[in-house]
Amino acid sequence: MASNALHDLDLCAAHEAANEPLDEAQRQWALQAWLAANYRRLHQRLVRQLRCPDLASECLHDAWLRLGETPVASVQNPEAYVYRVACNVAMDRMRGNRAWQYAADTELEALVDHAPGPCAIAEARSALHAVDRAMRRLPQRHRAVFMALRVDEMTREEVARRSDLSLRRLDTVLRQALACCAEEAGMAMLG
Numbered sequence: 001m002a003s004n005a006l007h008d009l010d011l012c013a014a015h016e017a018a019n020e021p022l023d024e025a026q027r028q029w030a031l032q033a034w035l036a037a038n039y040r041r042l043h044q045r046l047v048r049q050l051r052c053p054d055l056a057s058e059c060l061h062d063a064w065l066r067l068g069e070t071p072v073a074s075v076q077n078p079e080a081y082v083y084r085v086a087c088n089v090a091m092d093r094m095r096g097n098r099a100w101q102y103a104a105d106t107e108l109e110a111l112v113d114h115a116p117g118p119c120a121i122a123e124a125r126s127a128l129h130a131v132d133r134a135m136r137r138l139p140q141r142h143r144a145v146f147m148a149l150r151v152d153e154m155t156r157e158e159v160a161r162r163s164d165l166s167l168r169r170l171d172t173v174l175r176q177a178l179a180c181c182a183e184e185a186g187m188a189m190l191g
Contacts, residue, residue, distance in 0.1 A: 027072040034078040035064050042083060050090055062089040127185045134184030138177055145170060146177040 022030070035042065039060065046056035063086040075081045116124065135143055141163065148159040160170045 022074075024071055027075070028068050028070075031067045031072060031075065031078055031082060032064055035060065035067065035082045038079065038082075042079075042086060045083060046086055046090070049087070055090065055093070056086075059086045059090040059093065062086075062093075130185035131181045134181040137184070138180055142173050142177040142180075145173045146181075149174055 042060060043053075043056050046059060047053050050056050050059070063082065066085055066089060067082065070085075135146070138146070145159055145163060145165075148154045148162070149156070154162075156167055156170055159165075160167050163170065165173065
């Protein structure tokens with residue numbers, strides 16, 4: 001096959017030398033034939049460049065396919081042209097393998113595990129136990145006000161009416177309850 005391809009390539013060159021232009025399909029076929037005839041030498045060059053025989057083989061195969069699909073103008077140096085096509089295929093493959101580097105932040109965000117780690121879970125449990133201890137130490141009225149405002153999400157007016165407290169006194173009771181919980185949990189209270 002290699003001798004037939006070389007013979008056909010020589011015929012194509014003779015046609016062009018005689019000023020008979022080749023059509024596009026003939027130029028594509030001639031380059032594919034040149035690649036097939038010089039496969040071993042091109043493969044060795046690519047292996048030296050890519051350092052991977054399998055990748056070099058795949059790139060030459062894809063280059064052969066690409067040569068048959070891509071419109072080709074007159075080529076002066078088929079070896080350089082075919083080698084460049086194979087190198088371009090290799091670059092496309094390597095870029096394709098690094099697609100994750102070019103992924104949008106939203107795509108990468110989907111890969112992030114937002115769940116708390118063991119340390120954060122232990123700290124949260126410790127803080128929760130401290131708040132629970134503080135809640136048990138609170139007077140009944142302070143606990144009721146705190147629960148109504150922060151857990152049940154009632155309005156200040158509703159809690160004041162239910163507890164028979166003024167809004168000012170309600171704020172004081174809530175502030176005292178929060179301070180007690182923060183102190184027990186070892187946190188600074190935000191003022």
